[in-house]
Amino acid sequence: MKKMNKAEIQLLHNSIQAEAIEAMQKISEADSVWRCAYEKAPDELPPQEETEKLALLHHDFMTALTLLAVLEKTMPRNSTRESLLILSYEMFKLTCPNTFERFGCEDILKSVATLLDSIPTPEMLTAGSIDKSVHMIAKAAQYLPKIPIVPKEETPTAATVTVAKDKGKEVNINVGLHAAFAPIVPRLTVFDLSVMQAAASIYASGSKTFSTNQLYRVLTGADAHTRITSKATLEAVRKSLDTLQATIITIDAEQQAALGKYRRYDWNETTFKGYLLPMTKIETAYYSGNQLTAKCDCWRIIDTPPLLAYSKTIKQVATIPQKVKRLPRGVSATVNNICIRDTLLYYIQLNRDKGAKLNYSTLFEAAGVDTSDRISRHRMRKAVKALLQHWQEIGFIADQTDVIESSKNDTIYIS
Template identity: 75%
Template sequence: MKKMNKAEIQLLHNSIQAAEIEAKQKLSEAQLVWLRASDKNLDELPPQKETYELMQCSFKCIAVEMLLRVLGQPTLKQTTRASLLALSAKETQLNYPLTFENDKEKDILKSIAALLDSIPTPETLTSGSIDKSVHMIAKAAQYLPKIPIVPKEETPTAAAVAVAKDKGKEVAVNVRLQAGFAPIAPNLTPFDLSVMQAAASIYASGSKTFSTNQLYRVLTGADAHTKITSKATLEAVKKSLDTLQATIITIDAEQQAALGKYRRYDWNKTTFKGYLLPMTKIETAYYSGNQRITKCDCWRIIDTPPLLAYSKTIKQVATIPQKVKCLPKGVSATVKNICIRDTLLYYIHLNRGKGVKLNYSTLFEAAGADTSNRDTCYKMRKVTRALLKYWQEIGFMPGETDVITGAKKDIIYIS
């Protein structure tokens, strides 16, 4: 295994420091849940499920503590990730001997290994992508740009998003958006949703630390060897991350959870609340030998994004090959084109197999594009057709899916 250089050691250290926030918070929450469960049954044994969760959270805290202790040692220059795991195990045995005596060392080692696996190498940060992307197709996700972000000092009004019908009445989830701190944008944009999808895809792949450059590649479908072609899009990504990190979402899905077809799902909770991207910013750097070349903006996701947790609960997450996100030849990596691609993917997943007709105007408006300019609409139609053709060529869509060339030439048929 490759020896770690200064850049990798710094990346590991900063990422684990950020992970410490999550570990301590989860432990505190687990302790509270355990105490409540124990108080309900004072004459019985400790609650089994809550005790197990508390122990797992404890192991994660130990893993963070031991890794930080080992990474702080001055004799770490020639080590690898495998030897770092072994050194952490020794430290754990010295500092927590009772844990090892109780045959819990495997759980702690799993926690240490999982934490290390969640942190990519510096090479991945600069050029890495992922194999599969997740696409949250819950209706609440697509509705978010229509909901105002309320300033932190105000109480947000819930927006009712209809998700089903029960006995002729609409069943809705109530969604609120609020600024966690200022300054903040008045609304989310379709591009913010695309950036959130890309970050959630990295998180779902097992990596919780990512760089802005890596996110750009996941967002545009570029591979490790593709250069970043749009500085404007990269800047838009950075701006979007700041908005997503500062915006709190609350999804109240109690009505939906009570419906028959949703009742069988694994509802651990019916209210999903937190920052759209619960993460913290960390800084690392690229080195040549011991010479610092440039800094690298990185982020560490410290909890499951609420919208991803909700979408997974109701089984409305589509997993697609990352090559589907690639922009075909002739389609540049602009904010507008990325929004058209992801909005089109949403409608395709929502209506696949139903033989639905989609108006161009509906697609473009949902993508946040200005439909009043003829030249702009013409260019967006070309982009849409190029995407459909590319997806048919790679086998993502059946050949029957096509553009109906009627009098207005504004209808897409989704077979």
């Protein structure tokens, strides 16, 4: 059991504080719904589902509040996360006897441990990566860069995205992007989608707190010992996070939910709305590693990203080993190369077991890269070939994959 230093205690405190604030807001919203139901029928009990939801949210809030109270006290020397778990359990039992009696010993311990596990150690923030990445392959994800982000002063409009056909008629979802606060970019980029995929992958791995450096590693597929090679890409990551945090997405999938093949899925809701990355920036965390003191920017994801929730509902989320995201030798960690890699992954996963066929112009347009001059076009093609060769070598795609080149058409066949 490794003892916690001041840096880790600060990181835990700031992360749990963000969690407590968000939990309080959710309680307020659920309480309003509960009271509204009670006022409509004062002689009847509000729906059991709403009552249970309110109780669970209160439980989550008290868990965060208890951990926060323990951390704000003077921690004993040589404290570990395990001892923090015990101290929190004892305080919960003392300060919330009714909740403790209702949920029981094991459940309280589990909820406290889950919250602690969602916060990585300072070392993981600077050097840690993940084993598997999630890749949202829903059509709505690829369509996002085509949708204008409406300024916060204007009424949001929705774009129609056709997702299927039923008896000859198109089945559509409506997707809108709205700026929560200004200033905001006019549209998302493919790189923004890549950053969102990387953050969603960290969230799906069980960790809700992450650093910009850690996100860079997940985004580029770098392991814990690979140094950050592109300051320009790291800065692009920071700007993208600001955009994703400030943009609200609304997905109305009512038509899709009513379609036969989708009806059997778990539709807890048919409208998915929220920030593209619902997160808050926590204070800069200081950490100690190899006897050196440094700092890193940290974020706390406070809810499931709406696009991830939608993609999971319609079962269009691919799980990809992190080694597949690793950029091979000769392919530098530039914004363009990352966009090309993730666009290729989209086509591969979308056509898994069927084979994909596309040409360079289609690929580069979908990736949003500029290949107007011969030098950049040659560089991008070289990156594509290196990625395909790398994926063949590690067994991610079949070795029959080929690129047929001619003066008129360059076609990529992916088995």
